[in-house]
């Protein structure tokens with residue numbers, strides 16, 4: 001349950017509250033999380049009580065209803081701590097809740113969103129399959145009508161939180177229709193008969209918040225489990241959540257880079273070589289300066305995409321550019337910080353190398369970097385071809401703007 005005093009806070013006070021949670025609870029619990037190999041349950045309770053499951057869900061549905069600009073500001077704050085914490089509620093706040101909010105039935109919104117907001121219903125977003133990764137529209141999981149039920153069969157992989165989720169949003173093909181138009185979204189309780197999950201033995205980063213394989217073996221769910229009331233809208237449900245999540249990921253990269261730079265600068269101030277702290281060397285300062293500028297560019301791109309988002313139209317090209325740039329930036333900053341730490345960046349328990357491993361995945365999920373580059377390139381060619389201008393730009397367009405492609 002969300003702490004009632006948190007619910008009544010204005011945004012600036014709430015941001016301070018989240019900053020304190022980050023400094024006083026999340027960061028100090030990282031060692032324990034690493035030692036235990038999982039996020040401690042008391043930390044998950046603190047996250048839920050602080051309302052982090054609720055930041056994107058409207059107040060009318062039990063959430064805190066912050067704008068996207070506020071959500072990215074909050075994300076940049078709490079992701080100064082390990083991004084594994086965020087992964088534990090990320091699939092609820094952006095990926096799953098947004099599709100339900102925009103495409104779900106009134107009953108689905110009323111029954112699910114308040115529980116998601118308070119953290120008592122963890123949801124996972126089950127799109128990826130062994131043969132449908134970047135090409136998600138190639139998915140082969142099926143949903144077949146049988147009387148008053150849907151029967152789902154197939155296999156999903158790399159699904160964050162699926163092993164402990166209460167509810168899975170499963171994307172499946174109905175009626176044999178090929179491509180994205182044949183995909184619908186279904187609400188599947190993780191404890192439904194026929195659902196089994198397992199987690200990998202080893203993760204390269206995100207070790208304390210592993211993904212899971214999900215097997216669906218003739219899983220029966222009621223007809224009311226279809227998200228929304230029309231078949232074939234599954235990809236719209238997915239993209240609604242994905243666009244939301246991409247901005248959160250971009251903000252996460254800024255939060256992670258902030259922490260890695262602060263940790264590294266502290267180390268360089270302490271570490272004496274050649275008779276002085278390493279932080280006094282010009283070459284070292286130049287590295288830090290480049291990293292800082294890189295991070296600030298990602299922050300500006302993310303904040304601007306969030307501002308445009310709050311205007312009401314999803315600026316998907318700017319979101320894509322922000323996610324691409326910020327995730328690449330986090331790896332560049334992480335790599336530079338590991339270099340500046342020397343052996344401490346490789347040997348031992350320093351948080352920076354752990355974060356450097358964690359941020360690598362951010363260039364792969366929510367659209368890998370090459371997919372974003374490809375999509376942006378296609379949009380540039382398409383928009384210049386039809387409208388004569390770049391997509392999502394500030395240029396004044398004369399006449400009717402080209403339809404988004």
Ligand SMILES: Cc1cc2nc3c(=O)[nH]c(=O)nc-3n(C[C@H](O)[C@H](O)[C@H](O)COP(=O)(O)OP(=O)(O)OC[C@H]3O[C@@H](n4cnc5c(N)ncnc54)[C@H](O)[C@@H]3O)c2cc1C
Pocket residue numbers: 091124125126127128132133134135157158159160161206211361364365366367368369370371374
């Ligand atoms: C930590 C983690 C958490 C995840 N969580 C979830 C989740 O909760 N739910 C979910 O459904 N999925 C999740 N995923 C899956 C993620 O979305 C996929 O890994 C991603 O879409 C890429 O698919 P793939 O891994 O099958 O790579 P592939 O599709 O095999 O692609 C491999 C690489 O090939 C290149 N490539 C592929 N296609 C193109 C192209 N057209 N042009 C240029 N280059 C290309 C890219 O470099 C790409 O990274 C998660 C993945 C990870 C690693």
